[in-house]
Amino acid sequence: MEVRRSARRRSTVTAYRDGDTLVVLIPAKMSQAEEEHWVAEMQRKLQRTENRRASPARASDEALLLRCTELSRRYLDGTAKPASVRWVPPMRTRWASCTPVDRTIRVSERLRTVPPWVLDYVLVHELAHLRVAQHNAKFWALVQRYPKTERAIGYLEGLSSAEGLAISGLDAED
Structure with a gap:
């Protein structure tokens, strides 16, 4: 101190x-x-x-899965149900990724330090991919249900720029 x-x-x-x-x-x-x-x-x-x-989702993969369940219920009518959600070592070009076929979501450990509302946006984004694989109008309509989407995208773009990363807040989480 x-x-x-x-x-x-x-x-x-x-x-x-x-x-x-x-x-x-x-x-x-x-x-x-x-x-x-x-x-x-x-x-x-x-x-x-x-x-x-501090987001409780930062604690473990299990906590991350629980947070996804809550976000799916709140913003996606409970219809996006991942089989697994886990923290992974930092990715070079993505904040997170989703494989709709096996319903898995992987979240970069870079996001452990972001505000909870930013992590929630990334999780909603990935959950939306469980319903719509592409970044089309239907996909973005689902993501926009999360009220802090635009703010979180701006935060992620600023973070990417500040850290010299080539990660976009808009579409690099797929």
Whole structure:
């Protein structure tokens, strides 16, 4: 953890993660007791936020399958039923892949760190392939049932660009 005091900061306290380090920004004139109080408070707040963001699907292949079952029920009328869903080592050109013939879905471990709503989009995308193999209008109509589709596509395209990957958020998950 790192505490940074700032003469320009008057009353606000801010915290964020820089890699594995918690950085807390506080006013320079804050007392030691106030610093201890605010550092502990900001740690609690950040932990709550991180816990809310963590998708239980990240835990295991079984949790990923359970999440797919829930997403299929919610957005695809429960009609997309994968035989297996599993995490796989990072793929070069895809976030995930689906083989409709054997009803398997493979998800790149690169997605273990994305926000849950992004992972959910990728799973809905792959589940839609269990109903429609091609990226046609019928397929996209199914995917668009997920309300954060456009936002998630933008996130994935930004992530791909930032990491120097050649993965599109639109169609590389097939």
